Amino acid sequence: MPKLRINDREIEVPEGTSVLDAIFHAGYDVPYFCSERHLSPIGACRMCLVKVGAPRKGKDGDWIRDEAGNPQIFWFPKLMAACTTRATEGMVVDTLADEVRKAQAGMVEFHLENHPLDCPTCDKGGACELQDRSYEYGLFEKYYTQTQNGLKTVLYSRFEFTKRHADKHHKLSEFVVLDRERCIHCKRCVRYFEEIPGEEVLDFIERGNHTFIGSEEIPLPAGFSGNITDICPVGALLDLTARFRARNWEFEKTPTVDMNDAFGAAIWVDSRSGRIERIRAREHPETNQIWISDAARFGHGWASRDRLTEPLLRKDGELVPVSLAEAEAFLAERLSGAKGEEVGLLLAADATLEEGYAFAEAARALKTPHFGFENATRYPVANLPAARYEELLEAEFALVIGDPAEEMPNLYLRLQEFLKGVTPAPRYYHGTPIADLRLEEHMPRRRERLAVFAPYPTRLHRFAGVAGVYPPGSVGALVGALFAILNGKRPEPVPGVPEAELRRVAERFLAAKTRAVVVGAEVLEAPAAAQAVADLARAKGALVFAMPPAAGARGLEAVGLWNPKGRGWEEPGAGLLLAFGATPPERVLAAARLRVLALSHLDPRARAQADLVLPAKTFYEKRGYTVNAEGRVLELRPAPTAPLGAMDGIEALAFWLRGMGRKPPAGHYREARERLHERHKLPLDLPEEVAFWRPKLRLAARPGEDKGELFLAPTMWRARMLADPRVRAALGPPRLRAHPETARRLGLDPGATVEVETGYGRWEARVELDPALAEGALVLPAWGRGAGRRVAYRLRVPAGGEA
Amino acid sequence: MGFFDDKQDWLEIVFRNYPPENRRAAVMPLLRKVQQEEGHVSPERIREIAEILGTTATEVRGVMSFYSYYQAVPTGKYHLQVCATLSCKLAGAEELWDTLRAELGVGPGEVTPDGLFSIQKVECLGSCHTAPVVQVNDEPYLECMNRERLRALLEGLRAGKPLEEIELPGDCGHEVRKEGA
Ligand code: SF4
Ligand code: FES
Ligand code: FES
Numbered sequence: 001m002p003k004l005r006i007n008d009r010e011i012e013v014p015e016g017t018s019v020l021d022a023i024f025h026a027g028y029d030v031p032y033f034c035s036e037r038h039l040s041p042i043g044a045c046r047m048c049l050v051k052v053g054a055p056r057k058g059k060d061g062d063w064i065r066d067e068a069g070n071p072q073i074f075w076f077p078k079l080m081a082a083c084t085t086r087a088t089e090g091m092v093v094d095t096l097a098d099e100v101r102k103a104q105a106g107m108v109e110f111h112l113e114n115h116p117l118d119c120p121t122c123d124k125g126g127a128c129e130l131q132d133r134s135y136e137y138g139l140f141e142k143y144y145t146q147t148q149n150g151l152k153t154v155l156y157s158r159f160e161f162t163k164r165h166a167d168k169h170h171k172l173s174e175f176v177v178l179d180r181e182r183c184i185h186c187k188r189c190v191r192y193f194e195e196i197p198g199e200e201v202l203d204f205i206e207r208g209n210h211t212f213i214g215s216e217e218i219p220l221p222a223g224f225s226g227n228i229t230d231i232c233p234v235g236a237l238l239d240l241t242a243r244f245r246a247r248n249w250e251f252e253k254t255p256t257v258d259m260n261d262a263f264g265a266a267i268w269v270d271s272r273s274g275r276i277e278r279i280r281a282r283e284h285p286e287t288n289q290i291w292i293s294d295a296a297r298f299g300h301g302w303a304s305r306d307r308l309t310e311p312l313l314r315k316d317g318e319l320v321p322v323s324l325a326e327a328e329a330f331l332a333e334r335l336s337g338a339k340g341e342e343v344g345l346l347l348a349a350d351a352t353l354e355e356g357y358a359f360a361e362a363a364r365a366l367k368t369p370h371f372g373f374e375n376a377t378r379y380p381v382a383n384l385p386a387a388r389y390e391e392l393l394e395a396e397f398a399l400v401i402g403d404p405a406e407e408m409p410n411l412y413l414r415l416q417e418f419l420k421g422v423t424p425a426p427r428y429y430h431g432t433p434i435a436d437l438r439l440e441e442h443m444p445r446r447r448e449r450l451a452v453f454a455p456y457p458t459r460l461h462r463f464a465g466v467a468g469v470y471p472p473g474s475v476g477a478l479v480g481a482l483f484a485i486l487n488g489k490r491p492e493p494v495p496g497v498p499e500a501e502l503r504r505v506a507e508r509f510l511a512a513k514t515r516a517v518v519v520g521a522e523v524l525e526a527p528a529a530a531q532a533v534a535d536l537a538r539a540k541g542a543l544v545f546a547m548p549p550a551a552g553a554r555g556l557e558a559v560g561l562w563n564p565k566g567r568g569w570e571e572p573g574a575g576l577l578l579a580f581g582a583t584p585p586e587r588v589l590a591a592a593r594l595r596v597l598a599l600s601h602l603d604p605r606a607r608a609q610a611d612l613v614l615p616a617k618t619f620y621e622k623r624g625y626t627v628n629a630e631g632r633v634l635e636l637r638p639a640p641t642a643p644l645g646a647m648d649g650i651e652a653l654a655f656w657l658r659g660m661g662r663k664p665p666a667g668h669y670r671e672a673r674e675r676l677h678e679r680h681k682l683p684l685d686l687p688e689e690v691a692f693w694r695p696k697l698r699l700a701a702r703p704g705e706d707k708g709e710l711f712l713a714p715t716m717w718r719a720r721m722l723a724d725p726r727v728r729a730a731l732g733p734p735r736l737r738a739h740p741e742t743a744r745r746l747g748l749d750p751g752a753t754v755e756v757e758t759g760y761g762r763w764e765a766r767v768e769l770d771p772a773l774a775e776g777a778l779v780l781p782a783w784g785r786g787a788g789r790r791v792a793y794r795l796r797v798p799a800g801g802e803a
Numbered sequence: 804m805g806f807f808d809d810k811q812d813w814l815e816i817v818f819r820n821y822p823p824e825n826r827r828a829a830v831m832p833l834l835r836k837v838q839q840e841e842g843h844v845s846p847e848r849i850r851e852i853a854e855i856l857g858t859t860a861t862e863v864r865g866v867m868s869f870y871s872y873y874q875a876v877p878t879g880k881y882h883l884q885v886c887a888t889l890s891c892k893l894a895g896a897e898e899l900w901d902t903l904r905a906e907l908g909v910g911p912g913e914v915t916p917d918g919l920f921s922i923q924k925v926e927c928l929g930s931c932h933t934a935p936v937v938q939v940n941d942e943p944y945l946e947c948m949n950r951e952r953l954r955a956l957l958e959g960l961r962a963g964k965p966l967e968e969i970e971l972p973g974d975c976g977h978e979v980r981k982e983g984a
Contacts (some may be wrong), residue, residue, distance in 0.1 A: 200858060203865030208926075216849065216860035444824065 013087050014426045018435040019537050020048055020082035028095050028236050031104055031684075032135045033111070033233050034186040035083040038289055039195055040443075041435035042127065043084035047111070047133065049103045050549065051094040052080040062714045063090070065130060072752040077101050083435035101137075108138040109157050113235075116181040126248035130184060152553040160194035164551035166212060172202075173219035173732035174238050175298045176531065181210045189213065189228040191441060193645050196291060197224035198416050198445065198463065202566030207724040221404065221714070222730050223459070224413070226297040230281050230290065239724060241298050242270070242278035253558040254639040255282055257626060258296040259350035259551040259619035260718055260784075265292045265412040269620050269639040270707040275304045276620060276641050285432055285627070286390055286689060293409030295716035299433050300620070301724030306601055308615040319602070320615060321404035324363050325644065327612055334594050334611075340366030340658055344574020344592065346582025347649060349374040349550035349784075352624030353682070355580070355649030356552065359676070360560030360652055361600055361665035372568020373561050373580050373721040375550035375785070377521060379530035380564075383558035386631040387516070387543035395543060397512035399482075399505060400452045401475065403519020405459035405493030407547040407714040407787070408629060411518070412460065418516075419445040419463055437517040449512075451505040453478055455522065455711055456737065456779050457772045466505050471774035472790050479529040483536060496774040509540075509603060516543040521714055521788025524548060527701035549630060549714060549787040551619075555627030557699060559680065564700035570759075578656045580649040581616060585759055596756025601720070614655065622648050625684060631694035635682055648692035663769060708791035710758060712782035719761070719783040734781045739773040746795070755796040760785040805967050806837055814855070821864035828859040830866050834873055871925045879914045879921040879955075881960050884938045889922040890931035895949065899935055901923065902950050906957060919961065935976050944968050947970070947975035 003012045006026035013022050020042060023030045033045040055071035058064045063071035073092050079100060080095075094100065097445045111130060119125040145152050166180035170289035187204065190213070194200045201221065204213035213236070229239045258265040258279075265288035270278040278298050281292040311327040314320040321489040322330075343366050345359050351373060363371035392398065392414050420443040425433050441559035451466040452458065455475070461467040470478055473497050481499070484572045485506040491499060509515055517537060523529050524546065537544045548554065556562075567573050569584055571592030577584070580598045589595050589609040597606050598616040606613055619640035626634050647655065654664035666672035677684055683691040736756060738748055748754065748767045756763050758780075765780060773779065782788075807814060812838070812843045818876045833852045837844045844867055845983030847858070853860040855938045874882070883903060887896050902923075904910060907920050914921045917939075937953070945956060954970040959969030 200862045203861045204867055205868045214854075214861070214864070216846070216864050262842045447824075 002087055002089040002091070004087050004089070006093045006777060007096055010551050013428075016437050017087045017426070017428075018083055018437050019050065019052060019080070019085040019087050019091070019093055020435070021428055021433045022049070022431075023082060023093060024430040024434065027429070029135045029136075030095050031108075031761050032083060033129060033133070033184060035435040036188050036192075036231050037283075037432040038436070038439070039157075039188060039191045039231075040293075040439040040441050041083040041437060042187060042191070042441065043081040043202060044185070045107070045111070046081060047104065047137075048082040049079035049107065050082045050100055050737050051081075051097045052076050052085060053090055053092045053094075055090040067573040075459065083436075091299055092136050095104075101140075102510065104137040105139045108134050109159070111184050112157060113159065113183065113671065114181070116163065116168075117234075118182075122179075122235035123238045123243060124182075124232075124248070128235060129233035138274075162463070164209070171219075172215060172237075172239075174332055174726050175222070175224060175294065176225055177238050177240050177243065177470070178213060179238070182609045183213055184234055185213075186233055188233065189237055191484070192231060192302070194442065195420075196416065197369075197440070198419075199224075201225075202228070219730070221623065222294050222298075224291070224293060224409065225292050226294045227281060227518055232651075239278055239298070241301060245277040246270075246272045250546060251277065251513055252640055254620075254637055256633045256637045256639065257628075259409075259626065259636070260294060260296050260299065260410050260674050261293075261630040261716065262290065262548050262551045262553060262624065263408040264551075264630075264632060264634045265296055265410050266634075267292060269300075269641075271357065271639045271641045274417055274641050274643075275562075276300050276639060277304075278305060279570075281454065283432070284688070285427070286388065287632070288410045289413075289432070291410060291413055293716050295409070295718070295721065298720035298726070298730075299717060299727060300634070301718045302640065302722075303618045303620055305723060307643050308599060308602055308613065308617060308646075310645065312602070312610075312613040314611050317404045319607060319610065319708070322713065328655070328659065330612060331596070332654065332661075335656075335659040336661070338576055341354045341368045341370075342575040343660075344370035344577040344579075345653070346569050346579040346584055346588075347373045347561065348578070348579075349395055349552060351552050351556060351581060351649055352619075352626055353624055354624045354632075354666075354669060354676055355622075356556040357559040357676040357679070358650045358653050358665050358672050359580075362657060363786075364560070365665070366661070367561075368573035368574070368575075369565050369567050371561065371629070372563040372570075373550060373556045374569045374584075375548075376550055376553065376557075376563070376568055376788070377524035377530075377550075377788070378559045378702045378704060379524045379527040380697070380701065381524055381548040381553045381629075381693070382545045382562070382697045383699055383701075384530070384546045385389040385409050385537055385544045386535050386554070386629065386694055388630050388632075389545075391543050392418050392516050392545065393423050394728045395506050395514045395516040396449060396514070397514075398516040398518060399509060400450065400460060400464075400518040401454070401478065401523050402438045402518065402788075403454050403455060403456075403458040403460070403517060404547065406716050407549070408521045409716050411545060411547065413630075415450070415460065416445075416463075416723040417446070419450060421446055426512060432601075448508070451508070453521075454521075455774070455777060456770070465508075467503050468497040468501055469774055470494060470770060472522075472779070474704070474774075476526045476529045477528075478502075478734055479532045480521065483532045484541060486510065486536065500656065509542075513620045514543070515541075515546060518545040518547070520547045521549040523788075525788050527703075531701070545629065547714075548783070549782075552626050554629065554631060555693070558617050558695050558697060559676065562699045564702055566702045566704065578653065578720065578730050580652050583610075587759070596656060598647055598649070600646070601652070601723070603771060614652055615643060616652065617642045617646045617648050619645065624648075624673070625682070627693055631687075632688065633690050633691040634688060655671060706790035708758075708789070708793065709778055710756070710791050710793040711777065711779045712758070712760070712786045712791060713779050714787035715781045715783055715784060717781075719785060722783065733764045733766045734763050734764075735771045737768050737773060739775045739781040740769045740771055741775050742773075742778055743767065748795075752797065756780055757785070757794045757796070758791045760791070806841070806848055807855060809852060810836075827856045827862070830856060830863055834863070834867055834915075838873050842878045845875075845877055854897075858940070871923070874923075876912050877914060877921075880919050881921075881939050883920060883922045884925045884928075885922065886926070886928045886934070886936045888927035888931075891935035894934035896935040898950070899937065899948055899953060902953055906954070920957075922970075925940070939966060945971065946972070948974070 053073040053075040202218040266282035266284035577592040
């Protein structure tokens, strides 16, 4: 651990620390543009120049000493870029010298040379690194002033010439716009794409003074593109969903958690006047670092449009707005004398722990078999052990069965890190290293560490040493065969996957000291396969990362909302139905006598079938806790965007139970939280770094097996997000992918538009032939509902379709 | 048909020089091959190269656009490159450029109707002591250029003479057009 001096402070830093991080660690500041956390330091912007000296060793191996006997400091002949200089023993760094100050001012001047200075119309204004650094480190009175008309003013530049002009509104996709005049060529965005998601879709075009950011992959692939709008130090890359919606200081910024998937990524919800305008990644070093998926970032439009603001009651076949009192009276009348076991209590996949707890307690008190949550898998994910995401970086081999890029996009980014062989970074006083010298551009991905299997080629397949595609429905066979080989038995054949491949996987798995198994929804839907994974982890020792399709699954199952009898969200049976947060399938609604839905938005099914609709909060607006896929307890904080009167699950449930003349388990959030804490002893008050809740559970799996032929592929995008025209435009029509043989058998023409109907809804899809699929495979995006399942379907070529 | 379809053997020889897990390192020879044979690298070729190397078209274009040697649009049979960096500029490169434009009636990115000529300003060719410098295609430099020498050059090229046979009036005070200058 080298000891060095920064100005007047002696510090000790871990081996390999950059001078830039050492400076911040010592509590001093130094300006920088091109360095960014988790990206390789490249020394491009020269903003971080500082004066550096170091002692030298003589021929005798001892320090060269001055007269006083102290090691003599040899100053580097020029200022050094702090971000690419390694801190070494005895180093002396001066960040306050006059020449440093002058260099900084000079660099600011260069950065502003061609910058349009259009801050008043720039969305980054007020949150711009260039703005801040110019104020702090730009030309300053001591050196650069001019006298004009007897007035002494500070110059921002000594040069005068026409600025370079370039494209100011270059749309990179439906979500991201590039302003080439504002770009300061820090290369963060270029490095991001190559180093983080591993797709080189942005690059410097031309060189020198002509350099600009360009792409041949327009529109940028939707998935991980939005992070560049966070890290661009200027307003060159901007979020189009938030274009011109507010100045940065006008936003109400709420730190909360993304509940679109089970990863538990930390986000900022930026709202203004009761509307969500923008989602940004919030730094959480142990989970999402500083990244989120495009779905989490750009998929917020639905939450702010067409909100339900008052109760709707069906009168003469039509849903009409009524007062809460009338809704109450209606409920009291319809629920009087109701039997507890007739009641169905259903909760959406993004519900909080407190909501889950209240629903579970109520179901218990009512003794009803009808309760559950949306997208519950057949095998309870809470039965599987959970590892911390960071532990993945310590593994030597990872076996993935599923599609992390879609199921838990942030885990996909962690897998990329794992492929590069990056281990968790040290933590400094200022947090994550800003210039982590262990990172380089174009680090080789260690493909031999990764094996991937899925029913279709995923984004990860390209990076895997062993990559297989099996026909949907064969996941059980795949896991079984692997299990057999690992136990030295003869495996049954797996369609589409040669035995030799499986043997290679098994060999590497056993050879690795630490291994990880990542499984997706499809495995969780096949109880035998999931159980095999659990047994494997126990017997051979492996870190398990399960990606349930319901964001809150782990927590909801653990607080008692697991319903092994199989009469949950999907199965009809309840006569009196309360569903919170999402609309259950048609058949479930059809079987009920009374259908009360608490929703943030009215959807067609609710419009057709609900008797009473109550306005509900979205997850952005809820207070509460959730347990993510690694068993970490995370806190949700409410953005101030819920319409007056919108309920959370606890309130909706209390409303319903009062209608039945029963006492609710909790009347409001505080009470639910206290009860939950009392009952389960949750680490709610601990900091998130250590707050884990992983109760050892042996819940019974739900019986049954998928019989359908259509595979619903997991997607990071959710059906509700499609309410936003921008999202629809970006994603295009859903693709019905078929193996060419399968397509021929079914009479599907490539490019044709067909209507596909499943138990989860109806989609107009475009037929696409994919020879990489296994024969017999038919794959449709799930948009969040029923991901990883094989379902029955009906196909229809609508009038005007090209087939 | 792809440009490289019938050049598989050539590709194989090229790839032998690069680590198999990092094929994208071979981007330069592939670009050069296309540039030499087709006079420019079209977007289709960029995509083809990207596919062969397992990278993105963006990355190939990034590399390509870094070098003024590679042309994104078609060039004439004779691609005249006028050095426009400092030494040449001081020695009259601007004038040469204007003359060229006037004589040929084309601007950068254009080709004369007869398909013979295209012009481009380039950065320092590394022969500042014989400024101003002009280069035709990949051929040795034409040094100490002025209006007369330029006219003679164009005349010779129009007459279909090989470059080395074209007489340029005057000289540079030392041997002109050294091999491989
Ligand atoms: S667009 Fe932004 S992030 Fe990309 S190089 Fe320019 S300033 Fe940097
Ligand atoms: S040179 Fe850009 S941060 Fe050091
Ligand atoms: S400036 Fe023209 S050759 Fe150097």
